[in-house]
Amino acid sequence: MCYAIPGRLIALKDNIGTVDYYGEERKVLMDDASIQIGDYVYAQGGIVIRKVEVEEAKKIIDAWKEKFFELKDKDKELSQNESTGSLEILQKVNKKKQLSDKELLELLAIKDKDDLSLLYQFANNKRYKEHDNASCVHGIIEFSNYCSQNCWYCGVRANRDIQRYRLSADQIVDTAKDAVDKLGFQAFVLQSGEDLVYDEQKLVEIVKRLKDLGVLVFLSIGLRSKELYQKLYDAGARAVLLRFETSNEDLFAKLRPGTTLKDRLQLISDLTDMGYIIATGFLVGLPGETPQDIINNIRLTCKLNPEMYSFGPLIPTCDTPLAKEEKIDKDLMLKIIAITRLLALDSNILVTTALETLDVQAKKEGLLAGANSLMLNITPQQFKELYTIYDNRVGVTEDLQEEIKKTVELLESLGRAPTDIGLY
Ligand code: 5AD
Numbered sequence: 352m353c354y355a356i357p358g359r360l361i362a363l364k365d366n367i368g369t370v371d372y373y374g375e376e377r378k379v380l381m382d383d384a385s386i387q388i389g390d391y392v393y394a395q396g397g398i399v400i401r402k403v404e405v406e407e408a409k410k411i412i413d414a415w416k417e418k419f420f421e422l423k424d425k426d427k428e429l430s431q432n433e434s435t436g437s438l439e440i441l442q443k444v445n446k447k448k449q450l451s452d453k454e455l456l457e458l459l460a461i462k463d464k465d466d467l468s469l470l471y472q473f474a475n476n477k478r479y480k481e482h483d484n485a486s487c488v489h490g491i492i493e494f495s496n497y498c499s500q501n502c503w504y505c506g507v508r509a510n511r512d513i514q515r516y517r518l519s520a521d522q523i524v525d526t527a528k529d530a531v532d533k534l535g536f537q538a539f540v541l542q543s544g545e546d547l548v549y550d551e552q553k554l555v556e557i558v559k560r561l562k563d564l565g566v567l568v569f570l571s572i573g574l575r576s577k578e579l580y581q582k583l584y585d586a587g588a589r590a591v592l593l594r595f596e597t598s599n600e601d602l603f604a605k606l607r608p609g610t611t612l613k614d615r616l617q618l619i620s621d622l623t624d625m626g627y628i629i630a631t632g633f634l635v636g637l638p639g640e641t642p643q644d645i646i647n648n649i650r651l652t653c654k655l656n657p658e659m660y661s662f663g664p665l666i667p668t669c670d671t672p673l674a675k676e677e678k679i680d681k682d683l684m685l686k687i688i689a690i691t692r693l694l695a696l697d698s699n700i701l702v703t704t705a706l707e708t709l710d711v712q713a714k715k716e717g718l719l720a721g722a723n724s725l726m727l728n729i730t731p732q733q734f735k736e737l738y739t740i741y742d743n744r745v746g747v748t749e750d751l752q753e754e755i756k757k758t759v760e761l762l763e764s765l766g767r768a769p770t771d772i773g774l775y
């Protein structure tokens with residue numbers, strides 16, 4: 352099984368390459384000076400991660416060829432509807448005009464089923480026009496559920512009494528190696544709480560060993576020092592997932608005691624300057640959050656211009672200060688995905704596990720409302736269940752093979768192919 356189809360590097364200018372997939376071209380960031388025009392490569396998240404031997408590449412490309420064009424046709428068929436119907440605001444998107452906050456609030460307030468479906472289909476059509484049927488599936492390894500922070504919403508907050516675990520460097524590398532060798536993963540998100548036991552030395556070792564596997568190393572380790580992130584970049588990490596959580600400073604200060612929005616945004620900006628690929632976004636449904644806050648959140652995400660957009664609903668979790676909050680309406684999340692697609696036509700938008708936790712259909716619906724990326728949890732089973740970041744997380748008891756099978760079936764049913772989604 353393979354989560355990325357290799358492509359052929361057909362052009363190179365400075366550090367930006369063009370990779371061809373069956374006649375489709377995608378821009379990628381080059382990260383390996385030894386790769387030359389004509390080489391076959393794997394790219395993930397818009398970055399070339401390694402060269403693939405010609406024979407191996409040709410075998411995969413041939414094996415996928417027929418399927419690739421079948422999938423393309425299917426996606427085309429499912430994403431054809433570009434009608435704006437009664438939603439005049441959408442015509443402005445076609446005319447490349449800016450949408451005002453008032454108009455975005457109007458879209459966010461849609462309740463009518465037909466209008467909702469129009470908005471989602473329109474966003475899906477934009478996704479198709481920008482990305483074709485490319486999709487990315489990254490693996491996530493939750494390597495520690497220790498955290499020194501006490502975010503009000505979070506189920507692994509320091510003050511919550513839960514069974515804690517840490518994976519050793521060997522356990523992390525073995526998990527990743529298995530996922531590369533047996534399952535074809537090409538990119539890994541290393542996620543943990545803010546666990547200071549993983550100091551510079553430990554993290555550098557882990558990143559170097561993963562880098563040696565020829566995969567894209569994505570960090571999701573929270574607010575750590577700029578110096579540490581620089582060391583990890585030097586060791587080979589190339590992407591960071593760090594949500595700003597909310598653009599509302601007061602809400603941020605209350606819900607993430609001891610930290611400020613300003614510091615978090617500064618870190619995201621520093622990481623961007625270092626050359627990291629950034630995935631960021633926000634939580635939806637924090638107490639006191641207004642529709643305007645949500646629009647501000649979407650706008651701030653767009654302003655940060657990340658390579659990947661990640662937003663999820665708050666899942667109220669027992670024994671946390673937000674245990675009694677109301678559950679978010681799935682359509683609100685789908686509207687946020689669709690509106691983001693309209694504001695950032697070329698964005699890469701993730702369907703997150705929290706969204707799936709809201710509703711079993713949400714993964715599919717998110718992909719049909721403008722999203723184009725997924726993550727699969729490949730944490731070893733006995734630890735997956737302990738990463739209790741929120742209640743009733745989907746997939747924690749499911750066998751990984753079964754989950755992969757279902758995800759591939761879903762992607763195929765929607766006509767999505769695992770070529771890289773490209774750099775925009
Ligand atoms: N519900 C949904 N998402 C949550 N996160 C933390 N707690 C919850 C929760 N209860 C998200 C935060 C954090 C990411 C790792 O998990 O947005 O950035």
Ligand code: SF4
Pocket residue numbers: 498499500501502505506507508509543544545573
């Ligand atoms: Fe720790 Fe992150 Fe949870 Fe906050 S959201 S308590 S930093 S794991």
